[in-house]
Amino acid sequence: MYEVKGKNVLITGAASGIGKELSLLFAGDGANMILDDMPEKMPILDQWAGELKSKFGARVWTFGINLAEESGAETLYRSAVEAAGKIDILVNDAGTLAYGNFADIDYQKQDFMVRTNVLAVFRLTRLVLPSMLKAGNGRILNMSSCSAFQPTVYHAAYAATKAFVQSMSEAVNAEIQGTGVKVLTFSPPYTKTPMLKDGNLPQKMFWYKISGLWDPAVIAAIGYKSFKRGKAICIPGAVNWFMHSIVVRLSPHSMLSAISLRAMKGQD
Numbered sequence: 001m002y003e004v005k006g007k008n009v010l011i012t013g014a015a016s017g018i019g020k021e022l023s024l025l026f027a028g029d030g031a032n033m034i035l036d037d038m039p040e041k042m043p044i045l046d047q048w049a050g051e052l053k054s055k056f057g058a059r060v061w062t063f064g065i066n067l068a069e070e071s072g073a074e075t076l077y078r079s080a081v082e083a084a085g086k087i088d089i090l091v092n093d094a095g096t097l098a099y100g101n102f103a104d105i106d107y108q109k110q111d112f113m114v115r116t117n118v119l120a121v122f123r124l125t126r127l128v129l130p131s132m133l134k135a136g137n138g139r140i141l142n143m144s145s146c147s148a149f150q151p152t153v154y155h156a157a158y159a160a161t162k163a164f165v166q167s168m169s170e171a172v173n174a175e176i177q178g179t180g181v182k183v184l185t186f187s188p189p190y191t192k193t194p195m196l197k198d199g200n201l202p203q204k205m206f207w208y209k210i211s212g213l214w215d216p217a218v219i220a221a222i223g224y225k226s227f228k229r230g231k232a233i234c235i236p237g238a239v240n241w242f243m244h245s246i247v248v249r250l251s252p253h254s255m256l257s258a259i260s261l262r263a264m265k266g267q268d
């Protein structure tokens, strides 16, 4: 099991949902926390940092850096290293989602999503990796999704951002085998977090019956266990693992898109 006590963990998107739950697990095991979220989330993030400090005596640094900004990832990387000295563990959790017809969803919302889910994850992974490799020690947890494994109708661009994360993270992990550094690609199913609200996904959808609608604390605990064990890939739930690792790989893409068209349609 990978020991996180005393290590510096940078978690993006730490004010909410799965990232917040992951920060609780890392801090509970004695890690030092470097937390980032959107600038307007700073009051919530600082309050959460206070709770982690008083509950676990954790050292916590907070940043309100928007990772969709052109210099966001680099600014966060440099600020984190300046504050904490080094980054031992990176958790690329921050992400957004947009649901609807590709041509109808607000362009700015989609563009923000691609910059956050793809560019920031690429940049932070690329920025932290050289010093981890030099030290012969380090871990990265990249947040993908079950949406990564097939074309996903009504969140076409979101699923494609996660396909990027899945592919890049799996390949990098294979390249660095034996170096002491590992990348976990974590691909949760639908989880009840603020990201699913605000019209980002319908309240009723056939696919929920298959994937389930999970609790963020449960999802974080499953991912954290896989992380500590040094796994390469984690897809929570036996049904989700079977659907996305086996069924999807054996099915023709035309069939997947046709099923997706029906299964992902809102029933509200």
Ligand SMILES: NC(=O)c1ccc[n+]([C@@H]2O[C@H](COP(=O)([O-])OP(=O)(O)OC[C@H]3O[C@@H](n4cnc5c(N)ncnc54)[C@H](OP(=O)(O)O)[C@@H]3O)[C@@H](O)[C@H]2O)c1
Binding pocket: 012, 013, 014, 015, 016, 017, 018, 019, 036, 037, 038, 041, 065, 066, 067, 068, 069, 092, 093, 094, 095, 096, 116, 143, 144, 145, 146, 187, 188, 189, 190, 191, 192, 193, 194, 195, 196, 216
């Ligand atoms: N929930 C699911 O069903 C599900 C399933 C599979 C994978 N995931 C992935 O899990 C990760 C966490 O999602 P979640 O469900 O926990 O969502 P969440 O509760 O909305 O948490 C994500 C956090 O990231 C922040 N964030 C978004 N864009 C950012 C940016 N450009 N810079 C800095 N912070 C930013 C969000 O701020 P705002 O609230 O202001 O946007 C939010 O506080 C995401 O990568 C998501 O794609 C989620």
